[in-house]
Amino acid sequence: MNPTTVRTPTTVRLANIHKSFGRQEVLRGIDLEARDGDVISIIGSSGSGKSTLLRCIPFLEIPDQGEVTVGDETIVLTGAGHRFSRAERQKIRRLRGQIGFVFQSFNLWPHMTALQNVMEVPLHVQGRPRAECREEAEAMLAKVGLADKRDAWPAHLSGGQQQRVAIARALASRPRALLFDEPTSALDPELVGEVLRVIRALAEEGRTMLIVTHEMAFAREVSSHAIYLHEGRIEEAGPPQQVFLDPVSERCRRFVRGQAGPVD
């Protein structure tokens, strides 16, 4: 990175994020910045706080302390049990409107068809014209390879198909950043590939993404930066070659070896 070039704008920034569940301190001061076009993979053993960290960005978990920025919206937290003002709640809604979130368990709306799932937010949250929403939703379904499943109910789709619809749904609201929370962990092994292919294609389009994952080979290949979390702190961060192949931290080295098997 050349410091003299104009840097691309920040899409997501976390500053000094702390979060405890009861006495358990899950995040202990996390700083993270995703610029436009960055693909950041977040790895770590279970309990390291990586999912909590991702969920703090759209306030699915409310950080106790720190600062969350998405696009132009910044929210500052001053302590546990913070009560949000009306203005802050609106700000959180606007902030949420700028990200697309993909869950481990898909969480499609079961009473809507695939197409209705994808159209819901543009139509009923963003209030865009129906014809436009429909056209774009169809395009998104085609992009994830499910144009022919537009009228299928979620219960009639495989896990991989459901997750691809969920990705189309996240894309349909035209987010600045996509957040993936272990998108393939709930899938049968033979269905993982189709979902990873879709995510890889999005990375190649230059989308800004944060991905919490256990798929080490995939993360190494697709991301521009990687972060290794341990006990609520960033233990190692850098380009994927460093984090996955030659980390400074001994613990990170053991983790990536253990996860990926012997690295050649």
Next chain:
Amino acid sequence: MGEAFTLLGFGPEGWGHALLTAGLTTLAVSACAFACGLVLGTLCAWAKIAGPPVLRRAADIYGVVLRGIPDLLVIYLFYFGGRQIVTAIANQFGHTGPVEISGFVAGSLAIGLISGAAQAEVLRGAFHAIPPGTLEAARVTGMRRWTMFRRIIAPQALRTALPGLGNQWQSVIKESALVSVTGLVETLRAVSVAANSTELPFLFFLAGGAIYLAITTVSGLVFRIAEWRAMRGQPAMRVGG
């Protein structure tokens, strides 16, 4: 046999017209009571799920009280008790003598109140059956609370609640017979009158039973169709791919 047909028919000697009107009254009073109960039940379910502690407590007490006293007593309370209170208020404003209140209104409210307690439980159960992830998926988009209720919560809860609400509708129809104590000429009252004046109780009470059965059967069918439509695409009803 021919006499029975004449008596139940629509001719000048027949009770057909009176029974038909009474059947429609039963249907109307049941529909009003059910609607009342649905509104009350929805409010109570909301209070129990997400309301402030005071309302939550109030909803609990309402449920306990209504389950613990006989339905007929609730109707008496609304009709006779209500008449007494309305009269007292009217007398304060210079009106003299008793004020009549409508058996239809008092009866619908009373049965609505009874049914509301049960409907609250049906709706609360249905809310808790919604997969929490689907709510999180809505929340994360910045969806407003009202939109979320309308688009995500209500449609999912209603399809789970439909069988329970169908049972409630059937109970309301049967309980509506109790409103006959207010003098409202619904099915039970009409067949009683007919039975007395013709001295043919067996025939007319049988006819009354047939009217209730017709109403419950047809509305049961309507609920079954609604359930079938609502369950399209649901995992419990996987019909092919």
